[in-house]
Amino acid sequence: xxxxxxxxxxxxxxxxxxxxxxxxxxxxxxxxxxxxxxxxxxxxxxxxxxxxxxxxxxxxxxxxxxxxxxxxxxxxxxxxxxxxxxxxxxxxxxxxxxxxxxxxxxxxxxxxxxxxxxxxxxxxxxxxxxxxxxxxxxxxxxxxxxxxxxxxxxxxxxxxxxxxxxxxxxxxxxxxxxxxxxxxxxxxxxxxxxxxxxxxxxxxxxxxxxxxxxxxxxxxxxxxxxxxxxxxxxxxxxxxxxxxxxxxxxxxxxxxxxxxxxxxxxxxxxxxxxxxxxxxxxx
Ligand code: ARG
Numbered sequence: 507x508x509x510x511x512x513x514x515x516x517x518x519x520x521x522x523x524x525x526x527x528x529x530x531x532x533x534x535x536x537x538x539x540x541x542x543x544x545x546x547x548x549x550x551x552x553x554x555x556x557x558x559x560x561x562x563x564x565x566x567x568x569x570x571x572x573x574x575x576x577x578x579x580x581x582x583x584x585x586x587x588x589x590x591x592x593x594x595x596x597x598x599x600x601x602x603x604x605x606x607x608x609x610x611x612x613x614x615x616x617x618x619x620x621x622x623x624x625x626x627x628x629x630x631x632x633x634x635x636x637x638x639x640x641x642x643x644x645x646x647x648x649x650x651x652x653x654x655x656x657x658x659x660x661x662x663x664x665x666x667x668x669x670x671x672x673x674x675x676x677x678x679x680x681x682x683x684x685x686x687x688x689x690x691x692x693x694x695x696x697x698x699x700x701x702x703x704x705x706x707x708x709x710x711x712x713x714x715x716x717x718x719x720x721x722x723x724x725x726x727x728x729x730x731x732x733x734x735x736x737x738x739x740x741x742x743x744x745x746x747x748x749x750x751x752x753x754x755x756x757x758x759x760x761x762x763x764x765x766x767x768x769x770x771x772x773x774x775x776x777x778x779x780x781x782x783x784x785x786x787x788x789x
Contacts, residue, residue: 704729
């Protein structure tokens with residue numbers, strides 16, 4: 507009874523979240539989503555609806571972030587360009603549902619969205635619950651610090667007893683716990699919050715993936731990448747998350763994705779959106 511209630515409350519919370527945060531909702535058609543237990547006919551359901559609902563956390567430039575396009579707040583980024591192209595290939599509209607990263611995989615599991623595209627690392631742990639597409643980007647794990655402190659944090663040991671930030675629900679939380687066990691972890695909902703706290707010296711460092719970290723450093727003269735080197739694992743690479751058993755959908759997504767990886771389109775998207783994020787910051 508209690509469990510059911512909590513479940514209901516969180517579903518409602520997710521719906522509210524989705525309803526108020528999605529600025530690029532391109533369709534109001536009824537939900538095409540189903541619980542993850544019957545993902546085998548997921549593709550035919552999506553095709554029938556003509557729209558694929560994509561969960562994302564648009565706080566992660568250059569992969570997904572907010573910007574003004576023709577005076578309208580819009581979600582853009584390399585993941586968005588990639589997913590728009592996949593949608594075209596599949597012949598369906600793409601509807602983005604924006605939420606905190608911490609909620610992205612939960613809402614996929616609950617069937618609130620069809621798939622999740624959010625710079626999601628395809629870890630073995632997550633593979634127990636979700637199917638993943640092929641990997642499309644391999645990040646490095648970087649330590650971002652205030653430029654003034656860059657000479658202090660040259661090794662992982664130098665971060666002992668320091669406050670190190672990570673995004674809630676991200677693999678960076680486990681990276682801090684595993685690779686910086688003597689540091690104090692500070693988990694925050696959004697990557698931009700980490701950067702604000704860092705600039706204010708409320709935290710001493712933040713673990714952020716390359717491309718994202720580099721984008722912030724390019725935009726903020728007072729931030730820098732520390733020499734302290736974290737290890738990168740195979741499971742850090744980004745892939746599209748789907749409910750378990752989405753075989754037909756996965757095949758379609760993979761063949762579109764594989765083309766874009768092979769011909770350099772994904773790399774171009776990352777570059778183009780890195781430039782876009784930098785332009786926005788300097789405006
Ligand atoms: N790659 C990391 C993970 O999967 C971080 C992803 C964060 N994505 C985002 N859109 N904020 O845990």
